[in-house]
Amino acid sequence: EVQLVESGGGLVQPGGSLRLSCAASGFALSNYAMNWVRQAPGKGLEWISYISSGGTTMYYADSVKGRFSISRDNAKNSLYLQMNSLRDEDTAVYFCVGGVHPVVGWGQGTLVTVSS
């Protein structure tokens, strides 16, 4: 069974940093591209970043470009999102998503709250 488990969320002040992790099991992460998607409280879904299976190609939404960095460690079956210069509007549940065409699974999400 595919499982994706995010961790690393929490409360952070504006301007601060957090690193999210996503641990994959039940499938070989190295065979799949991965994404991060977020959802602000009471709002819709927002795609924010993509990384290819080998880690050589990354894409970002304009809203996070230059502040967030996606990476992966296939040997550890893990995906990461380094978030710097956090803003109030980055408050959301962050989901890791395995695969693209098709998607193989979503994590349960980790809540990031940016507030002073």
Place this chain on the structure above:
Amino acid sequence: EIVLTQSPGTLSLSPGERATLSCRASQSVNSNFLAWYQQKPGQSPRFLIYGASIRAAGTPDRFSGSGSGTDFTLTISRLEPEDFAVYYCQHYGNSPPWTFGQGTKVEIK
């Protein structure tokens, strides 16, 4: 950036009725790389359809996707009680950002 507009915002229907949800793109979606998701309160989204019309593993056959280019539709042939939820479309493929539509809520009438 491709903007996806979903309509209607809310669909009020009874169990057993047919639901038709629309997703319109501001420009043509490459290779029909269009997906549909279902989300219930407090849960992660559930992947339903990809490639505009291909049911994901485990998606009941009462869900069907259709369309191409800029106009896409998700149809639920006969609503079951567990189908009342919010549905999102998303494009993906060669042209990031891979935006989502704003969602359509299917509620019990």
